[in-house]
Amino acid sequence: MTDNLRKRDGVDMAICERLKLFRESLGVDQKAFAKLTGTAFRTYQDYELGNSPPKIGFVQKFAEIGGDPTWLLTGQEPSSGVPQGPARTEEAPPLDIGLLSSITGMLEEWLERHQRRMEPNQRGRFIAEAYAFCMEETQHSQTPAAEMAPRVVERFLRLVS
Incomplete structure (x- = not known):
């Protein structure tokens, strides 16, 4: 998955775009994903809209449901080339x-x-x-x-x- 960093009003939208991509790969709407991660719906909307960066606790929950925190935060693919999202079989390295x-x-x-x-x-x-x-x-x-x-x-x- 290549990560083209796009800007909206001068703001880096990469994290929010990756978050939306992951959520959509699970086939759930924003409300369901917010519940899945234990995040308030409005807070999650802010993350996906790029209004605020995800908090550490959210990133930890993201990892627990199969997301790769490094990919979410940086866009860097694992060197193994394992695809992101729920189809991923290799466990992400633990988030420090x-x-x-x-x-x-x-x-x-x-x-x-x-x-x-x-x-x-x-x-x-x-x-x-x-x-x-x-x-x-x-x-x-x-x-x-x-x-x-x-x-x-x-x-x-x-x-x-």
Whole structure:
């Protein structure tokens, strides 16, 4: 599945488009998918419309029902080429909630300290990219992702400041 990043009013729509694609592959409407993931219907609509990035708990539920969190957040296909969605037989790697929380906390702290704002989609994209980078680098080094995260976030923040 190729992921062409499209923009709507300058906002990266990739995460919401992948979310909709996955939901439709299950053959359920928004209300049923929201219930399936334990998410308020309006909150789920905001995720799918790109009004706000999915919260960590939602991404965890997404993984529990067979979705690939890395694919959802970054658009990166698994190296095995296994298709996404419910037909997938290989289990997704476990989502490191601690790492996601750590990256989110570092970003929030930096934004507050520097009195900066970041749109929800930008924030979600930042967190997803930092997470994916930490996970990829962990495969190539002996450094655990949690130890790598502060350096990665600091470098990513230099790019946006």
